[in-house]
Amino acid sequence: DAKTTQPPSMDCAEGRAANLPCNHSTISGNEYVYWYRQIHSQGPQYIIHGLKNNETNEMASLIITEDRKSSTLILPHATLRDTAVYYCIVRGGLNDYKLSFGAGTTVTVRA
Amino acid sequence: DTGVSQDPRHKITKRGQNVTFRCDPISEHNRLYWYRQTLGQGPEFLTYFQNEAQLEKSRLLSDRFSAERPKGSFSTLEIQRTEQGDSAMYLCASSWGQGSLSEAFFGQGTRLTVV
Numbered sequence: 089d090a091k092t093t094q095p096p097s098m099d100c101a102e103g104r105a106a107n108l109p110c111n112h113s114t115i116s117g118n119e120y121v122y123w124y125r126q127i128h129s130q131g132p133q134y135i136i137h138g139l140k141n142n143e144t145n146e147m148a149s150l151i152i153t154e155d156r157k158s159s160t161l162i163l164p165h166a167t168l169r170d171t172a173v174y175y176c177i178v179r180g181g182l183n184d185y186k187l188s189f190g191a192g193t194t195v196t197v198r199a
Numbered sequence: 200d201t202g203v204s205q206d207p208r209h210k211i212t213k214r215g216q217n218v219t220f221r222c223d224p225i226s227e228h229n230r231l232y233w234y235r236q237t238l239g240q241g242p243e244f245l246t247y248f249q250n251e252a253q254l255e256k257s258r259l260l261s262d263r264f265s266a267e268r269p270k271g272s273f274s275t276l277e278i279q280r281t282e283q284g285d286s287a288m289y290l291c292a293s294s295w296g297q298g299s300l301s302e303a304f305f306g307q308g309t310r311l312t313v314v
Contacts, residue, residue, distance in 0.1 A: 120300060131203070131290050131305030132242065175241055184300050185230060186255075187292075189241030 091115065091178040097194040100170075106163040108193055110176030113157040119180035121152060122187070123161050125172040132175065132189075135161065166197045201225060203306035205291050211312045212281055219277045220309045224293030231274050232303060233266055234290040235259065242290055248274060281313045 093111040100106040112121060123135040136143055136150045138159070143150045149162040163170055175192040204223040212218050224231050229250050234242035245264070247255045250271035260266075263281075268274040278285055288310050292303040 122302075129307075131292070131307050134302040134304070137300075137302070173241075179300065185232070185247055185249075185294075185296075186244050187232075187234075187242070187303060188244070189234075191239075192241055 091188065092176045092190055094174075094176050094190065094193045096191065097196070100163075100166045100195060100197050102168060102197050102199050103165055106166040106170065106195060106197070108161040108163075108174050108176075108195065109158065110161070111158045112176070112178050115156050115178050116181060119178050121150065121156075121159050122177040122179050123148070123150065124175045124177065124187070124189075125170075126175070126192070127169075127172045135174075137179075166195075168197050168199060171195060171197045203291055203293050203304050205289075205306035205309050207309055208307060209310050209312075211314060214283060214313055215280055217277065217279045218281060218311065219275055220289055220291075220311075222274045222276070222291030222293075222306060224273070224291070225295075225304055228293035228295050228304075229271065230294045230296060230301075230303075231268055232292045232294075233274070233276050234292065234305075236288040236290060236308070237286075242288075245276075245289075278311075281311075283313045286311055286313045 122137040124132040126132045138150045152159045173192040206221045231248040233245040236242040248268040263279045288308040290308045292305040294301045294303040
């Protein structure tokens with residue numbers, strides 16, 4: 089019962105920015121947007137999370153729209169090692185310990 | 200390495216056999232989770248421990264599955280009388296927090312193949 093919608097796949101050129109969209113139109117006021125990624129044959133890796141303000145860390149930037157119904161994960165300079173499945177997850181409320189993964193977006197970075 | 204450790208990484212078993220997986224969380228993390236992931240799907244939540252207490256079990260966790268976390272440290276997931284449908288990647292994760300949101304760190308997973 090994932091609360092997010094993501095495109096199934098996208099390609100990106102190495103060295104260019106990758107913009108990954110996510111729709112979460114039913115998000116509640118106390119729910120956060122989390123992003124994880126999963127490189128082939130590894131466990132998911134935390135990237136970033138946010139509530140309503142834009143966030144940036146060493147891996148990525150997260151842009152959340154003012155109405156909070158959608159967000160974009162930005163990988164500023166994609167490398168081949170960024171090829172992975174990216175999951176956008178809405179998390180919070182009573183079950184804030186749980187991550188509900190959808191199918192994610194398979195991002196392929198091409199040289 | 201101080202990350203989440205899972206053992207074994209791969210397990211092949213015959214249908215009907217019992218298997219047990221181990222997860223060692225990041226030291227001092229009080230929350231521990233098990234997830235299952237089948238090919239082409241995102242991970243699905245199975246169960247959650249806060250310290251040694253198992254606080255939630257998904258309906259995906261049938262009677263053949265049991266998880267423990269003695270003394271609130273490592274955890275084991277046992278599957279009895281394995282079926283081919285149990286073939287999947289079993290992921291363990293841990294985090295620190297009591298009600299506050301905190302990022303979960305995942306292990307590399309145990310890939311189970313039931314033949």
